Amino acid sequence: MNSKKLFSAVFFLFSSIVLGIGIYEILPIISTVSHNFGVNSASSLKVSTFFSLSYALGFLVVAKLNGKIAARKMLLISLSIVALFTLAIGFAKNYVSLLTLRFFQGAFSSFFTPIILSTVTKIFSQEWVPVVNSMVTSGFMLASVFGQLLAMYCVNTWGWKVLFIIQFLLIVIVIIGLYVILPLKPEASGPRIKSVQVK
Template sequence: MLNKESLECEGIHYRLQVIFLFIASICVGTGIYEWIPLTNVLQQSFHVGQEQIIFIGSVFSLFYAIGFLIFGWLANYVEIKKLLIVGTLLLMISTFLIGFATNYKLMIVFRAIQGIFAASFAPLGFSIIVKMFPESKRIAGISAITTGFVMAGILGQLYGSIIANSYSWSVVFWLQALIYLMIIISMIFLVPKTDKVSERPTSFIGELVKLLISKSLFPCYVITLTLLFCFVGMYTVMGMFFQKDFGLNNEKILWIRGIGIIGMIGSMVFAKLSKKIGVGNILSLGLVCASIGVLIIGISNNVGLSVAMSVVFVFGITISLPMVVSSIGTLAGKKSGNAMTLYTFVLFIGATVGPIVCNRIIESGSYPLAFIFLAVVLGISFIASLIVRKTI
């Protein structure tokens, strides 16, 4: 039996791991969102249009999603901690090389490679939590990763803007590579080893398809698809919307992006009530908040109200993510490792498609329509959450 001191040491150890996962998630997730504020400077550097720069961001997200499948498959054959360290090391190298891209085509290639290796962290991190964390600590670990990735949606944009304005766009990636080196060093000491794989799936893709079409899990994946679809889509549109309709400059838009952190902090506090309120109830509440928030942004002509609703939107998305992960982990049972791989794949397919769809809508000059469309998408997810509530 463990004595009191042993339990306290174990508790501190898990807290350090959760803190590390949170910080590492922000740093890895930054690679997705730092691109958004670099649109103008990269247009000028590569002499291409806005649509071409948005396409590079979508290429990253697409290969990010493909990378989830690759590393999810490898996790059935390689010890997860070793795989995670190697994946992050290759991410560091590919990120450093991006700073040397001299033309548009080379940038596409480097970003695609970066996307594949960036995908190592989330599915392997989730697998470690599910396999190695005690049940009482899993929600904290899952929330750390999901909240970190969503918080990167704000911090990544701030980071990209500040570094590019102070130095150059190349420094954004060189500094990020240095940060990844520090993550790798921390990973060696803080990430626990997992057991060797004893049972390998006969068909990895077949297993994922079975999970996707499962009656209990399918509504979860419908919701998953919409979350970053709407989050990345909303922030892609928001900067242009505030600039055109409200005449705000880049500095003010930067602060508006940063205000979204309030919603993220609120969601982290509220997530602790999941045991009392219920995971399904919080999931539905989050989707309602996100849908209402983005809808009011679309129909409001008041900049103050729109900024406040962006906080509500971020709160809704941020609180929904860990609840979906928790629901999938519960419903998948022993297949939770592959279910997490599928979750991350579907999540970032949404991140890939969201900006492209929203950009198509605003090409007609209708920014409000893009926000209303996102509200409808989240409304569909809310309906799916009602089904999830009955199954968990």
């Protein structure tokens, strides 16, 4: 693997951590959400539930759009929408708007995984595909740690709104990086199988 491909693999890992943070960031700040929006803890948990539910539904949308929209274009547009919704969460005025924003944040965040895993098979050689795919999936596991640590640090240091501003900035970095890294028309890197005519 050359240095460019290695950088791409590491950046995919970083990107999966950034996108995975959204799944876990609410858990450590349940009490803060309850206090700021005047709801009980059970209602605060719905903020996380709405994200997870829409995240699952988002996979179905990606499946429907597959082949109709270029993967690179679909990924960059979806992440741009995620960035906007993430920033808006930090300025949510009430509980209902918070739930709504989290729902759409989760729905569009789900576009990342299937598109990236599909892209990996096209820009990396076959021997490196399992390694890079493992890095991407590992990123979501690491996000469970970094997401909660980041949330607690932001809440204790600057306040809960700053958490989503920082996440917004991280997503913007991901968008810029993927815009540069992802080829316009990725081609499979593995060996091609030639058709054989049977006489």
